[in-house]
Amino acid sequence: MNKAKSWFKNRVCILATMHKKEKVMASLLEDKIQMKVIVPDNFNTDQFGTFTREIKRLGNQTEAARFKAQKALEITGETLAITSEGSFFPHPSIPFVSCNRELVLLLDTVNEIEIIATELSFDTNHSHTSIQTVEEALSFAKKVGFPDHGLVVMSRADPEKSEKIFKGITNKKELIDTVKITLNSSPENKAHIETDMRAMYNPTRMKVIAKTTETLINKILTTCPNCDVPGFDIVDTKPGLPCQMCHFPTTLIKSEVYQCQKCHHQEIRDYPNDLKYADPMYCNYCNP
Template sequence: MMTADFLKERVAAIATMHRKERAIAPILAEKLAIRSIVPQNFNTDRFGTFTREIKRKGTQIETARLKAIAAIELTGETLAIASEGSFGPHPAIPFLPSNREVVLLHDRTMDLEVIGEAISTKTNYSHRRVSSVEEALAFAENIGFPEHGLVAIVGDRENEEIFKGINNSEQLADIIETGIARSADKKVHLETDMRAHFNPLRLQVIEQATLDLIRKLECSCPECDWPGFDVIERKAGLPCEWCHLPTSLMLAEIHGCKKCGFKQEVLFPQGRKTANPGECHYCNP
């Protein structure tokens, strides 16, 4: 089997209600000749919302899988693509906010699942409590409004109302004025609308994750030729250039096949055979 050839000319259901197909479908068409459809009346909010009305029950990957399976069941297709995003501190640079996106391909015919991933610090993920229209407009300008939308939460916790997809100044001003009058502390909670159709920055990260998915589909197992042969484990221990003791830097990656279980170790995946002494806990305690 030629890698990913079995996907060519297939139809994929993209499990979205927030226009993620704008980021995903062109890449699928260009790289794999896949024709994409979007299920009608497909409610992805039932799997969790960024505005916290519905909590995500599983991990990012589990939620993306549930979306893909639901899209297959709704459309009758055998191939589906789903994505799921999360926002929080960067795993390696905790003081920076980051956006992690996964794009999952689920092929019922081949019993195949492959997951693309991208992590980016290029995000406007932010929130603020404001007490005037002027504060709200300043926050909006800082996050790239109106191309990037806003969410406002008005009222107290027991009686709050959520306004999503705010993307013009008059609408924002009206909501802020009404919200200040309703709130006991005379403030309104504002946050960036992280849904893909109101957040172009997030769409860019979804594109990166889709390209990573394509890359993995084109990597086949050396033993059985099954697609998706990729990193399953990373090993620290790159030796210090001076003392040769192991450091916390990456020494090797283990690539694995989900089909046959074959594994392959790749040494020095970042192209470095030694660590700088400044990165060694012994030489630079």
């Protein structure tokens, strides 16, 4: 047995979600880590922030996930929790392309460790627009994968100025009726429509959550070579990967620094992904 599994085997793990994330997370955690995953009843994760923005996220992405895990342990009396938190934002280099950054966090209060995994994906239907007709709403819906993916309709993009927010729309009649109601109640005859990014209404996001959970599992199973604590992970990177043509150091990563969060043992591992040389296009000497 992997040494990390002995830390978690048969322990109750609270999965802090109200959006059905257990559908893609629970079996992975139970099969590969052998913990017993339980979703608490009536656990309201909306208190930590909503995608529709009427409740602002509590802290940054990591802090919000940590707050959820801590609250779940507080109300259940357990000692092990896993939670996830998603963010959507424009790609830093391609502003018109949306990205999905998922974060999954494990909190173990018995052993006083926290392990975090993240994934950045361009595979997302995250989108929104202003509409004035039912036809425009249906056109938008078709582009974002409706009805498999749910929609949100509100009178204005700013939820604080919207009289009502309609969430979880998953069939055509409901969409048409909701758009008509919203347009008729709007003085400007406009409505705001967007993708519902809650996991249970967004199978594309669910896939990214599953992938992030697998990344977390791999981190859990990576133990410190000095003290066997799970979560021996990268804390820093060092540039300097040599150019394949002239061997001049480039800005690409040459080494990764791993560190244990318990004993602080460190290891420097060269050439991530077995890449020992950089393409000359990244070299300031060969390609100034």
